[in-house]
Amino acid sequence: MQNDGSHPFVIDRLTDSPGVLRCEGHRGSAPNVRFRASLPTGRVPALSQSFPGEGGPGADMSLETIARLAGVSRSTVSRVVNDDPRVRPAVRERVRAVISDQDYHPNAAARSLASRKTRIIGLLIPGAVSFVFSDPYFPTLIQGITDACNAADLHVMLMMDPSDDPATIDRLYRRVIRGRHIDGLVIGTSMIDDPLVARMRDDRFPTVVIGRRPDEPMLSSVDIDNREAARLTVEHLIDHGHRRIGLIGGPRVVIAAQNRFDGYHDALAAAGIVADPDLVLDSDFTQSGGSAAMRHLLGAPGGPPSAVFVASDTMAAGAFTTLAEAGARVPDDIALVGFDGLERHLQTHPTLSTLAQPITGLARAAVEMLRRRIDAPEAPPVHHLLPTFLWRRGSCGCSGPAPPGSVWHPTGTVIAADVQGDPRSHAEKGGEPVHDHPALVAPV
Amino acid sequence: MQNDGSHPFVIDRLTDSPGVLRCEGHRGSAPNVRFRASLPTGRVPALSQSFPGEGGPGADMSLETIARLAGVSRSTVSRVVNDDPRVRPAVRERVRAVISDQDYHPNAAARSLASRKTRIIGLLIPGAVSFVFSDPYFPTLIQGITDACNAADLHVMLMMDPSDDPATIDRLYRRVIRGRHIDGLVIGTSMIDDPLVARMRDDRFPTVVIGRRPDEPMLSSVDIDNREAARLTVEHLIDHGHRRIGLIGGPRVVIAAQNRFDGYHDALAAAGIVADPDLVLDSDFTQSGGSAAMRHLLGAPGGPPSAVFVASDTMAAGAFTTLAEAGARVPDDIALVGFDGLERHLQTHPTLSTLAQPITGLARAAVEMLRRRIDAPEAPPVHHLLPTFLWRRGSCGCSGPAPPGSVWHPTGTVIAADVQGDPRSHAEKGGEPVHDHPALVAPV
DNA sequence: TTGTACGCGTTATCAT
């Protein structure tokens, strides 16, 4: 069981500090022989030489080359490349043949310089959530964004806030935005007091935020109705007969977390239930945070709750393990409902009931909205809400494990297109759902 | 419990098909009033107008403008921007003042066009693993890459293979690579028969692959010694007294999975144990895959194993749930060791013993190696191995839950720098660890 | 339908 002595080298320390990856250790058979390994990761002073293309096709190709080979002018080649109809079919074919033959691809930088478009959009993951970046929500979102961009012939520049260094953030994004590196920006999640948001608005830079920001009506946004969704979810627990219902929420700086918090209170208030403050916990969207919060709830002064609304599936997974340890049965002793609808958590026993949000849909919508915003920067901003579904399964008490092919249960959450530029949420405006936005809702 | 009728609109169907996000439903209070919502996500015919800058500072700024305002030539401004030492401090300060005053930022496209460098690197997640993209391994890797790029003043273009459409892959990456969109490429994981890898080699495009590819010695690579690490892990189980040891492996198309498979067999062979084929399962690196595999193992013809090496922590988490259902105690009935060392899985009970790999270190190393490769394209490729640690905790039988601050146990896995260009793994060359690479290992 | 000529904003090479 003592591996240390049986192998030639033993690492005593691994330091993964900024600028250098460093290891220290000793020789297993001779402890006095020490060694140190380091891999610098700092900044290079300057770039030296350029990458030389190979000698064959594809090297040093330009419109000029293709034009010569095809016996036409640069303009004609350019038109062919850009699918300009004003080119005779015969010529087009000839040029295409040469292009394909030479494996020519237009230079992105030259294109951007001339067209003032990069066909790159930025995807920003705010720094304050980067510690929870491994929550499956973000990978799913990212995959959705990249898929949508693939379909739209766009590229994605991924930017993650280094939350530990505000100066870097500033420098980085000004470079990217002001340097015209990207045509538009998707902000992956909405946080209060996000300094970048205000700047994007001031810069009038094409931006779509995922998650509504009533404070920033001039930035397009796409979201689900977190508050209403949370209300429905808690209402469902109330319908199950629960009166003592806990909340494991996310950090309030995440606007969605605040909305879910509000929805929780809406539901209780509507049912005439007085919320027990000891049952309302702000956690951090991590699995361990969910575990810890559930431990707190089990030891609540007024006794544990009979049901808990957990504001993310990842936290719900943590809550599950705590309950398993404590020997509490789900849903008999404590019922549970999560939020997100992540496939990853369908494996719990009993299966996790959860309010499912269309993450891929949010991603697609964000990309589509951004494209329009880039094409028509002066058009008013747009705010969209996508539908959600309360997925009733085992942990809320509805039924046993759902069969693999089970269908989402509609909850009645509404697709609403806010009045353009109106920063107030749909609920705040107090009326019927707005469903006459041509792009979103059309009567059958 | 019937929410459907109590809300104004009910979504009957949500179709998230390519090209359009579509919803259908009816009015809750009037089932005959139906509506349909759709959000097109297709391709735009062409871009129309450019993004207009605002009127104040930052609009239409160029070297020329700054030069005029500072009373110098474009060249001087360019030198200041690029930290060229050949400029008088006084002038430099004056120019800097104007730049800062005008909030000027150089245009990325123009820069790239003139310098033939984009300062963007591509990060490719192969399509065959995209279904397992939400495994925390990838988010962690991505975060490491972006952090390293931030530090090096580089940007990241994220590319995810749409595995369902080979034609798109081809078109996309040729555009990106041949269009000179990026200076270099990091391939996030090594798969056998990855067509892109061969092309990168043929194009002599600066590329670093994470995960060794003995078949592609001309591409730089960074990896851990998966085979040796797996061998050590299984050896550890053997040291615990286990003889009937199962393997839940990853898909063999992932080279690392094959390596871990080999290491498993190495350990058994070294101990004179004949492997029971019924205990060796290829799974898919997902949690549900781990669950299913463990169910298979419990029903193995020769009886369940007394210990299982699970080739990823995520699968181990799945295995855990299966064991919990079956009422099997860990590690008393069945011992478990995972692979990856992901923080997310530290919450199991008992705590998961796991072979931890330095994911962030792999990311940093990849970026650093790629930078060098970009700077010196003609230098020979480099192959690095990073150290790993067997984190002995509860599930292997070593001890109870580790305290929060517990330190990684070194395993003696070696930092090795392969001889340049030598495709054979360190183990294959059969010798002592190579520890004299100047950049990696220096005696203390 | 096709070609000419200019501009995009920067870097790099010469001069001075």
Add this chain to the structure above:
DNA sequence: ATGATAACGCGTACAA
């Protein structure tokens, strides 16, 4: 140390 000037590769009015 600084300034003029020529690329860089492409898009696009405008002319033909």
